[in-house]
Amino acid sequence: MYGTMEEEEYEFQDADLPDEPCFCPQAEFNGKPDSLFFNDGVRRIDYILVYEDEDKKDFDKRHTFQRRKRRREYFEASLMKMGIELEATQSVINDKLLFVKVHMPWDVLCTYAEVLHIKLPIQPNDLSSRPSPWRYFSCITKHFYPDEQMIMKETEFFTAPFEKDRLEYFLVSDKDLFFTAAMRSRMAYYILSRAPYEIRGNTKKFGITKLLDSGVYKAAYPLHDSRFDVKSEEEGSTSERYLLYREWAHPKSFYKMQPLNLIRKYYGEKIGIYFAWLGFYTIMLALAAVVGLVCFIYGYKTQDTSTWSQEVCDPAIGGQIVMCPQCDRECVYWRLNSTCEASKQLCIFDNFGTLVFAVFMSIWVTLFLEFWKRYQAELEYMWDTVEFLEQDEPPRPEYEAKCTNERKNPVTGVNEKVPYTACGRCLRVSVGIGTVFFWILLILASIVAIIVYRLAAFFAFSAKLRAEDLKELEPLKEYVTPQMATAVTASLISFVVIMILNILYERVAIWITDFELPRTKTDYENSLTLKMFLFQFVNYYSSCFYIAFVKGKVVGFPGDPVYLLGKYRNEECDPGGCLIELTTQLAIIMGGKAIWNNIQEVLLPWVKNLIFRYCTRVASEKVIPCWEQDYRLQPFSKHGLFYEYLEMVIQFGFVTLFVASFPLAPILALVNNLFEIRVDAWKITTQFRRIVPEKAQDIGAWQPILQGVAILAVATNAMIIAFSSDMIPRLVYYWSFSVFPYGDHSNHTMQGYIERSLSIFNISDFSNDSLPMMKTTYSITTCRYRDFRYPPGHAMQYEYNVYYWHVIAAKLAFIIVMEHIVYLTKFVLSYVIPDVTYRVKEQIRREKYLTQVILHETNLKLVTRRLKPVDDGTVKFAKVNLTGEEMELDLSQ
Secondary structure, three states: OOOOOOOOOOOOOHHHOOOOOOOOOEOOOOOOOOOOEOOOOOOEOOEEEEEEOHHHOOHHHHHHHHHHHHHHHHHHHHHHHOOOEEEEEEOOOOOOEEEEEEEOOHHHHHHHHHHOOOEEEEEEOOOOOOOOOOHHHHHHHHHHOOOOOOOOOOOOEEEEEOOHHHHHHOOOOOHHHHOOHHHHHHHHHHHHOOOEEEEEOOEEEEOHHHHHHOOOOOEEEOOOOOOOOOOOOOOOOOOHHHHHHHHHHOHHHOOOOOOHHHHHHHHOHHHHHHHHHHHHHHHHHHHHHHHHHHHHHHHHHHOOOOHHHHHHHOOOOHHHOEEOOOOOOOOOOEEHHHHHHHHHHHHHHOOHHHHHHHHHHHHHHHHHHHHHHHHHHHHHHHOOOOOOOOOOOOOOHHHHHOOOEEEEOOOOOOEEEEOOOHHHHHHHHHHHHHHHHHHHHHHHHHHHHHHHHHHHHHHHHHHHOOHHHOHHHHHHOOOOOHHHHHHHHHHHHHHHHHHHHHHHHHHHHHHHHHHHOOOOHHHHHHHHHHHHHHHHHHHHHHHHHHHHHOOOOOOEEOOEEOEEOOOEEOOOOOOOOHHHHHHHHHHHHHHHHHHHHHHHHHHHHHHHHHHHHHHOOOOOOOOOOHHHHHHOOEOOOOOHHHHHHHHHHHHHHHHHHOOOOOOOHHHHHHHHHHHHHHHHHHHHHHHEOOOOOOOOOOOOOHHHHHHHHHHHHHHHHHHHHHHHOOHHHHHHHHHOOOOOOOOOOOOOOOOOHHHHHEEEEEHHHOOOOOOOOOOOOOOOOEEEEEOOEOOOOOOOOOOEOHHHHHHHHHHHHHHHHHHHHHHHHHHHHHHHOOOOOHHHHHHHHHHHHHHHHHHHHHHHHHHHHHOEEOOOOOEEOEEEEEOOEEEEEOOOO
């Protein structure tokens, strides 16, 4: 069966080969490095297969090599019986390598174009195009688009699914150019994936993928049409790869819009829709980045004028307030004004501008998704994928190979082969769901372990890094603190854990999806996408959720702290508050992840290609053919595009879920994406073999994931503002004088907020387990801590005061009001912005009408040809086969 080749010995019999064994003819290289044809210069190369000549291998492994040879010969003979033409050429660099050129004749192309429902032009588009709103500024905007002299605009056509019987209705001006190179490669790959290479009893093994995995072939790929930096010298060559490099992938073109139609034409709709989405997302980020930058500048300018920040830094206020230790025994008392710089930094992000920006981003994400759906609908029409999912997408070869059970198709009523029963499918899905949840629980367990480490490490560092132990580090005393040491070591451990879990789970997710055996490639990718995103969501965002919603929220008070697992005192926020720590965490993760990904995507493929070229270097006078030049490039992973989407969607989550704490997130994402587009373009254009073109109607399962993140973002940002920042307590204090006299601030100012927001604790109330070991140098009987509790001596000492409950009520009211306002706005925007524009709907109706006209005319001609008139003027009944049934037609009435 496909993908499960047994390793036991098996002797091939002559009966295993096709009836008339035929072998791939060999030919010498014609000396033209840019030639994309067989040696006869007529037949175009649609695919390349590469293998090593086993006859030149060591004798002790000869038996294994002979088995591979017989499988290869069987496979190639099967291809030739299917109408494929082959020609082998020896390598000019390594005489052990042979390159098999694959050519699909016209009849084979027509057959499989119909099988794959490829849409081809039937008539030029006669609907007038809508003029661009930027046409009045063309003298300026033309510099931001690809050079029209190099990449010319193509004629638009109405298209219809190809059918051999209706060939005369399609615009076939040149048979060699009627099917594009991307279409030919796609059809070639379809055949290669289904050609048998071994038959054992009733079991048929087939597919180029297994032959590559087992070493029968070393590589299989379609050809680039030219070198990326030199235009092809072949007559009639369009050198589309060269054009893409010049106007898209070259660093000097970073400011230009992407040539999406050419990308789609060369790499297929799947690659095209990814770059269209990435480009649209980047353009929309520009607006969010501008607003976020304005909010950041506002916070930066007002940090020195903030009343509560001034009180923290004032020696007469903050300098006189002594704060309680933040851990048991080892920690010491400290003055509030030691957090002066941290409070100023907090003012940059914790201000009213951030609240406005959070609401703006909630609306922005709705506009982004709605306008993307409109743009995607236009691309679906232009790229002929409107009815892609409505057609019967071909099953994956892995699925077809394991179809051993029968069931009745509920649509057609015909018995069909399926790989499993209903119970079997339920079992496979259940195993997949259980495995995913097990790994998510494993991540949560690792997070708890890291939290325990942070608590234990903080106490340990507090004991070791005391002043008398740091004499040799006196110049660095300000920086080498218990908080810093704990944060750095915990981040390193967390990074290692994340990387290990990523590597392990990636393999597990692929194995689970393979085990589930989805029918089509779209089903396969959607299933894998959901599994990987759930894992990555927990893996990447868990630390941010912990800082935003858990850390410092349940800590008790100095006389009665809360302990985790009954041993470790819960972690408190840094002196500047948890919001600044969340901001730091986001900045490090986003910045570090972006830098690492770009280095990995650029550096690794370039180094691998450099090493391979060095190991296979040849004399300068040798001419290397294009198929051998492409062989020296890196193969594109079958999940390569999946990881590109995953990287961007994770970034989208950082930009939207936690933007209330970090308004610079959109501008960091914008800068990263400007590099990402060109890096990805440069990578696939210069460092990788040509990707097998694939159809895609949209971005698949990523669309509902983005919508889910957008809905969740409203709640997370409202809760960050309510629970992670001090905005709500400050607002309650600011407006409360007329109702609740929290202080003498009848003029509605923030004066006295710091004094009123810190509770008092009598140091004589410390338990023996919490009492600091070091004697304080301050002459104090009380210390202060962050909370809203009654002071010692009160009838309800250390219980929550009325201000605390007013703040909690205000926080809950804020969350409810903000969520309802934003969700209502999102709903209204989603309703008033149609997913498909009127112009696109009109063109789709026009195309369907033309297709129906052609279908009607063809059926009419078919009926007319089958009618047989007789001499007496009557019409003889003719039997016409329509939809599998015989009907009598009588036109004499």
